[in-house]
Amino acid sequence: MGRRSKRTQPQTRQPMVRAKFDLAQTTSENRRHWTNADGLAARAAISPAVRRVVRIRSRYEADNNSWYAGILRTASNHIVGATGPRLQVLTGDTDANRRLESAWRQWANRVKLADVLRTCVEAYWRDGEVFVMRGTSLRFPLGLDLLVLESDQIATPWQQSQLVDPFVDDGIRFDRATNELEFYVYDHHPGLNTPVSTLQGQWYAAREVCHLYRAERPGQTRGIPRATPALQTLPIMRRQELATLFSAETAANFAMYLKSNSPAIDPADSPADFAEIELTRNMLTTLPAGWEIGQVEPKQPGPLYEMFQRQALMSFCRCTNMPYTLAAGTGKDANFSSFKGDMKNVWEPEVQVEQNRIQMDIVERLWQWFLESAVFVPGLLNGLPAIADIEHRWHWPPLPELDQVESAQAAEIRLAAGLSTPTEEHARRGKDWDLESVRAAADFGVSIEEYRRAVFSKTFGIPMAPAIPGGGPASPSAPATGQQPPTAAAGEYTTLGQRAFTNNQKRIRKTLDALTVGEMSEVMADQTLQSIGLSPERSKALIDDALGNGVSDDEIEQVDAEADFDVAAALSDVDLKPSAGMIEEAKRGLAWRDEHNRGGTAVGVARARDIANGKNLSPETVSRMVSFFSRHEVDKKGKGFSPGEDGFPSNGRIAWALWGGDAGKSWAQSKFEQLKNAREVAK
Secondary structure, three states, X not given: OOOOOOOOOOOOOOOOOOOOOHHHOOOOOOOOOOOOOOOOOHHHHOOHHHHHHHHHHHHHHHHHOHHHHHHHHHHHHHHXXXXXXXXXXXXXXXXXXXXXXXXXXXXXXXXXXXXXXXXXXXXXXXXXXXXXXXXXXXXXOOOEEEEEEOHHHEOOOOOOHHHHOOOEEOOEEEOOOOOEXXXXXXXXXXXXXXXXXXXXXXXXXXXXEEEEEOOOOOOOOOOOOOOHHHOOHHHHHHHHHHHHHHHHHHHHHOOOEEEEOOOOXXXXXXXXXXXXXXXXXXXXXXXXXXXXXXXXXXXXXXXXXXXXXXXXXXXXXXXXXXXXXXXXOOOOOOOHHHHHHHHHHHHHHHXXXXXXXXXXXXXXXXXXXXXXXXXXXOOOOOOOOOXXXXXXXXXXXXXXXXXXXXXXXHHHHHHHOOOOOHHHHHHHOOOOHXXXXXXXXXXXXXXXXXXXXXXXHHHHOOOEOOOOOOOOOOOEOOOOOOOOOOOOOOOOXXXXXXXXXXXXXXXXXXXHHHHXXXXXXXXXXXXXXXXXXXXXXXXXXXXXXXXXXXXXXXXXXXXXXXXXXXXHHHXXXXXXXXXXXXXXXXXXXXXXXXXXXXXXXXXXXXXXXXXXXXXXXXXXXXXXHHHHHHHOHHHHHOOOOOOOOOOOOOHHHHHHHHOOHXXXXXXXXXXXXXXXXXXXXXX
């Protein structure tokens, strides 16, 4: 029998996928660029020798370059602020909290803590790291002082020891997780020029030394300057500046020169070649035939000088996360909206991160040293828990407010919506709500409780009753028993913007009832009635009547109607119809926005449509227009605002047109004054 052949199925081969990164290819074009790329670990790449070279060059540039010096100063001022972080102790004993906060504040002022922290920030940004060591001093009751050390003073004098001990890096001993254990501190700075030994020192435990640096890579134990990636840009800027100056000076040094245009004259045979001739001012002279006067044409600074300087500075300040406008110290190249966006989205997060790093690495350690010294001060820690259990919080000074009106409105909205508290809002501004309420109550001549109820009333539009004697929380005041709630008033104080709720009559009744039963003082009642919209005269008359024979609902309704009618009638006499120039400018702004799809906001577009349609504007709109033109006046200095400039029309120019342009600005200011005068007359 023959063997049956087996039929094999053909096998399909899976194609191999070959992929690659262009970056991984080494070619003749990129070979030189990537020559210095290596695979060294963080400690090896940032060796003591490398750090020293980068550090001293950074210091040299900071001492000789105004841009760099200004950036460092701005960073320290914004991060630390004028006063430094404020302490708030949060234990249950209020008196002990105040006592400890006061002691910390006095000690911080004596050691000039804010100056110390600003120095630390400048050294940390310029050198890459800074150290603060606990010291002692008989000048202070606590005996606690601070010693700020440059990174040069933390090092190992014998470099060979680092080769045999993997857990020592140039004066710092750490564990496997790179937690710092000890620091070798020189007794004197190695660069000191006095006749002392600069290599003598000793090891100090990590709890005695603070180390502030920014770890960019895992395993990194020492810091390098923040501007290291762009530090070479600064010398280029200075070289270009000097080259431009030398070129301009060279051209200016030659008043004029003589040149011959005659072929019969051989300059090489002239005995007066390169001779200097003294010229007399305002003289008139003639030249021999074949000679004429020439002058060196100055070509510097050229049109690209400022552009190059700007681009170089932008490249430098990018690695610091500082907006160009802030680094340059001028906003002439940016509009207000762009500057606010850069500050909010770029610089503010950077400042908050740096504040948190300083708080964790320095301030918390200083607080621990302070408490350890406070143990020896009689009575300072009485009533407080153990040192480790003292709850506290740090409040850093805020960045400068770019728009105080907008910030205040945002805070008001957060409070009214229940998204924030007075304590939190004051903390945003670097203040203490408890302390500020005490000061404000003293200034207004009322009790603290009355002042806080006034703030509550202003925030929510509800008069609050004081705390019940003998305990119990405060509660909203209510009408007397048996009284029917008055009928709600029709309409609002829409023209004044002072009515928090539509029912003014009910608010007036509640205020007067609280006054008559002793739940509210006359001062609080007067402030509440005026906040509703009543004039001081009407408010005083109502208070006198309420304390005398009482005030009926009809009288309240009449007062409410009169106040609304008087002011509304006075304001209605002011013509708020847009001018022809405003209408033309608003239409132009809408056309630009449709064409370029940029510039202005949704509010600005809505405002432009009202103006373009010739619609009468409200008094609130006039106030908003005055505020807008005041805030955005700086946009006129931006590039592209005026015709003929590159980028015209700029975003700022389009937004300006949407609100009525220059015609709208003058119109709004004029109408604002008319409305203000009308209100005064009505009251």
